Amino acid sequence: MPARATKRKKLSAVTSMPSIGDHHTAFTTWSRNRGVEICNVAPAKLPGKGLGLVTTKKISKDERLLFVPEKAMFKPDLALLKKAKLSHASPQAQLAYSAMMACQNGNEGLRVWRATWPTDEDFEHSLPMRWPKKLREHLPPSIDQPLRRQEEDYAKDLAAVRASHDSSRYFDEDEFRYCWSIVNSRSFHWKPARKGSAGCMVMCPFIDYLNHGSSGTSCNIVQRPHGYEVLAERDYENGEEVLATYGAHTNDKLLVHYGFVLPSNPNTPNIDDDIRLDHILLPALTETVSSQLQDTGFLGGYALLPASNELCFKTQVAVRAMLLTCNEWEYFVSSGEDLARDETAAVLRFMRPLLVKYRDDARQKLEILGGNDVASGGLENEVGILRTRWKQIVDGLDVFLAE
Numbered sequence: 001m002p003a004r005a006t007k008r009k010k011l012s013a014v015t016s017m018p019s020i021g022d023h024h025t026a027f028t029t030w031s032r033n034r035g036v037e038i039c040n041v042a043p044a045k046l047p048g049k050g051l052g053l054v055t056t057k058k059i060s061k062d063e064r065l066l067f068v069p070e071k072a073m074f075k076p077d078l079a080l081l082k083k084a085k086l087s088h089a090s091p092q093a094q095l096a097y098s099a100m101m102a103c104q105n106g107n108e109g110l111r112v113w114r115a116t117w118p119t120d121e122d123f124e125h126s127l128p129m130r131w132p133k134k135l136r137e138h139l140p141p142s143i144d145q146p147l148r149r150q151e152e153d154y155a156k157d158l159a160a161v162r163a164s165h166d167s168s169r170y171f172d173e174d175e176f177r178y179c180w181s182i183v184n185s186r187s188f189h190w191k192p193a194r195k196g197s198a199g200c201m202v203m204c205p206f207i208d209y210l211n212h213g214s215s216g217t218s219c220n221i222v223q224r225p226h227g228y229e230v231l232a233e234r235d236y237e238n239g240e241e242v243l244a245t246y247g248a249h250t251n252d253k254l255l256v257h258y259g260f261v262l263p264s265n266p267n268t269p270n271i272d273d274d275i276r277l278d279h280i281l282l283p284a285l286t287e288t289v290s291s292q293l294q295d296t297g298f299l300g301g302y303a304l305l306p307a308s309n310e311l312c313f314k315t316q317v318a319v320r321a322m323l324l325t326c327n328e329w330e331y332f333v334s335s336g337e338d339l340a341r342d343e344t345a346a347v348l349r350f351m352r353p354l355l356v357k358y359r360d361d362a363r364q365k366l367e368i369l370g371g372n373d374v375a376s377g378g379l380e381n382e383v384g385i386l387r388t389r390w391k392q393i394v395d396g397l398d399v400f401l402a403e
C-alpha cells in the first residue's frame with residue numbers, strides 16, 4: 001500500500017525545556033561545552049514516551065538540527081577493557097562496562113548526562129526481560145524467540161564481565177544491568193574516518209533524546225568525518241517532535257529491545273510492522289514439507305503484513321509447498337507466480353481456520369488482560385503495552401479475514 005501523506009499535529013501538551021528539570025539544562029550546557037551544536041530543538045516531556053526532542057521554531061527541510069562531534073561521544077574505554085581482559089567481550093558489554101566504571105569513578109560528564117536518562121524503574125516497567133512471569137505469560141508467542149535471544153545475550157555479557165571484574169572491588173550486578181539497558185536503547189555504531197580505525201558502539205549526547213518513528217518518518221542522521229549530523233527531513237512547525245528511525249523494526253522487536261510499541265493508526269499504517277504466524281503455521285506443515293522448506297531457507301519467519309493486508313511471500317511459499325507439486329512449487333518460488341491457475345484462494349482456504357483460531361485466542365487474551373487480576377500491583381504500564389499489542393493483532397486479523 002502506498003504511504004499516505006501524514007497530517008502532523010502540533011504538540012500543544014509539550015512542556016518546554018526549563019520546566020522539565022534543571023538536569024536537562026545542565027546537560028544542555030555540558031553538551032554545548034563539548035562542542036555539540038543544538039539548533040532550534042530542545043528536550044521535552046512527551047506523553048507515553050518519556051522525553052523526546054521538539055522544535056523550538058519553524059524549521060525547513062535539510063536544516064541542521066544537531067551536530068555531535070566525535071570528541072563528545074562516550075566510547076568504550078580501551079585501556080580499561082584491556083586491563084580487565086574484556087577486549088573480546090561483545091561491543092555492548094564493553095560499552096556498558098565502560099559506562100559503569102566511568103560512573104563509579106566519578107566521571108563528571110557522565111554524571112550530568114546520566115541524570116537525563118530513564119531510571120532503572122522505568123526499565124523494570126517497560127522491558128519484558130524485567131517483567132514478572134505472570135505477565136510474560138501474556139506476551140504474544142512471536143515474542144518468545146527474540147526475548148530468549150536477548151536474555152542469552154545479557155547472560156553472556158554478564159558472565160564475561162563478572163569473570164573479569166577486579167575481585168577486590170564490589171561488582172554491582174544491578175548497576176551493570178542498568179548500564180547494559182542504557183547502551184541497548186541509546187547507542188550508535190561509529191566508524192572513525194581515520195584509516196584503519198575500527199568501528200565501535202558509542203553513545204551520542206542529545207541524539208539520544210530522539211524517539212523512534214517508523215520508516216519514512218525519521219530525520220536524517222548522517223555520519224560526517226568528525227561526528228554525527230542530524231538534518232530535518234521535512235519542514236517542521238514550532239513544537240513538533242523530531243523522530244529518528246532505530247531500524248525498520250516490527251512492534252515485537254520494539255517491545256523486546258526498547259520496551260514500547262508504536263500505536264496503530266489506520267490512516268498511516270506502520271509499514272514496518274507484521275503479525276507473526278510461525279506458531280500457527282509451523283505445526284500445520286508436514287514433516288516432509290518442513291524439511292523441504294528448511295533446505296531452501298523458507299522455514300519460519302511467516303507473517304501477515306497489516307499495512308498492505310497480505311500474507312508475506314514466505315507464507316505464500318510455505319502453504320504452496322503443502323498444496324502443489326514440486327514442479328509447480330519451484331516455479332512459484334523462482335518467479336513469484338503460479339504456473340497454471342492462481343492459487344491465492346487455495347492458500348487463503350488453508351490459512352483461514354488457523355487465522356480464525358489465532359484471532360479468537362487473541363480476543364481471549366484481551367479479555368484476560370482487561371481483568372483486575374493481571375493489572376494489579378503497579379503493572380498498569382506493562383498491561384497497557386500488552387493490550388495495545390494484542391488489539392493490533394486482533395484488528396490486523398479481523399481486517400484480513402473480512403476480505
Ligand SMILES: C[S@@+](CC[C@H](N)C(=O)[O-])C[C@H]1O[C@@H](n2cnc3c(N)ncnc32)[C@H](O)[C@@H]1O
Nearest residue numbers: 048049050051185186208209210211212258260
Ligand atoms: C534513545 S531513547 C529516547 C529518549 C527517551 N524517550 C528518554 O526519555 O530518554 C529510547 C527510549 O525511548 C523510548 N521511546 C522511543 N521511541 C518511542 C516511541 N515512539 N514511543 C514510546 N516510547 C519511545 C523507549 O523507552 C526507548 O527505549
